Amino acid sequence: MNACLSDQQILINLADAICSGHEIEKCCGQVAIDSDDQLIDELVGHYPGDSRLRIWENQQCLVTTKRIARLSDFRKSANRSAQKGWPVYVRSTGGTTVVHRPGVLNVSLAVVSNNSEPRPDESYAEFTKLLVSGLERIGIEATTGSVSGSYCDGRFNICVAGRKLAGTASRIVRREGKAIHLCHGSLTVYGCPRKDSGLVSHFENGLGIDQCLDPTSHVSLIEVLPRF
Amino acid sequence: MTEIRVPEGQWETDQEAALATWLYADGEAVSTGVTVCEIMVEKTSFEVPAPAGGVLAIAIAEDDVVVPGQIIGTIT
Numbered sequence: 001m002n003a004c005l006s007d008q009q010i011l012i013n014l015a016d017a018i019c020s021g022h023e024i025e026k027c028c029g030q031v032a033i034d035s036d037d038q039l040i041d042e043l044v045g046h047y048p049g050d051s052r053l054r055i056w057e058n059q060q061c062l063v064t065t066k067r068i069a070r071l072s073d074f075r076k077s078a079n080r081s082a083q084k085g086w087p088v089y090v091r092s093t094g095g096t097t098v099v100h101r102p103g104v105l106n107v108s109l110a111v112v113s114n115n116s117e118p119r120p121d122e123s124y125a126e127f128t129k130l131l132v133s134g135l136e137r138i139g140i141e142a143t144t145g146s147v148s149g150s151y152c153d154g155r156f157n158i159c160v161a162g163r164k165l166a167g168t169a170s171r172i173v174r175r176e177g178k179a180i181h182l183c184h185g186s187l188t189v190y191g192c193p194r195k196d197s198g199l200v201s202h203f204e205n206g207l208g209i210d211q212c213l214d215p216t217s218h219v220s221l222i223e224v225l226p227r228f
Numbered sequence: 229m230t231e232i233r234v235p236e237g238q239w240e241t242d243q244e245a246a247l248a249t250w251l252y253a254d255g256e257a258v259s260t261g262v263t264v265c266e267i268m269v270e271k272t273s274f275e276v277p278a279p280a281g282g283v284l285a286i287a288i289a290e291d292d293v294v295v296p297g298q299i300i301g302t303i304t
């Protein structure tokens with residue numbers, strides 16, 4: 001039944017499966033990334049368990065971390081990437097460089113924690129459950145785990161058949177005595193994840209980051225979606 | 229003098245954590261409760277608040293590995 005669906009319609013269906021009725025924000029660059037901070041701000045003074053969700057799609061860019069942005073060749077490497085049409089922006093969550101572009105669905109969830117000292121595992125558990133359940137609703141069996149050779153690898157990737165479909169990262173802040181955790185995930189729905197891996201590799205190699213990425217460790221939803 | 233310590237009990241001791249970013253410079257004045265640095269573990273960024281107001285002395289450099297309970301700086 002999916003053979004008739006356009007790639008963009010599949011992305012919309014996934015967004016709806018993750019959170020029904022939630023509109024996909026079309027965003028641009030740093031403003032898109034900084035909007036996650038607004039989710040945190042909106043929850044200040046709220047009760048444990050209260051949450052805010054964003055589902056969004058960014059224009060094409062690379063998004064890296066504050067730690068990487070401190071490296072001496074960052075500005076030079078970022079300018080080089082921007083000249084090729086891939087401007088580089090900086091986020092507050094952890095990890096390394098990732099790709100945002102049309103076809104990559106971003107999901108951000110901020111929750112006021114029940115625990116005054118929340119653990120990353122607890123924050124990720126709720127978030128990955130949301131993503132895995134959404135994928136399940138459209139017929140995809142997904143798991144969480146690290147994937148050797150993937151960029152921005154971590155224990156809480158969303159994987160399908162051993163390949164990375166989505167990366168996740170998080171941030172834990174304290175506001176007015178309460179902990180708020182923000183989790184963010186980027187799901188590759190369509191487009192070429194091998195090319196994405198090459199972009200990250202090229203950018204990070206320019207910064208002197210020595211790594212061995214395997215482009216085949218990533219997969220897009222389109223590649224694994226059952227078609228009839 | 230008040231010590232700034234890495235938070236305890238928020239991750240397993242076998243998980244590697246690193247001091248990601250100091251948000252104030254060595255010798256800079258800070259107020260109680262402001263975020264002085266961020267610690268990274270499991271692709272999670274943790275804010276570390278200043279336990280007191282005063283002048284910050286940084287003891288651990290950015291990117292250094294840290295463990296729960298470790299003193300990373302002081303405020304006098």
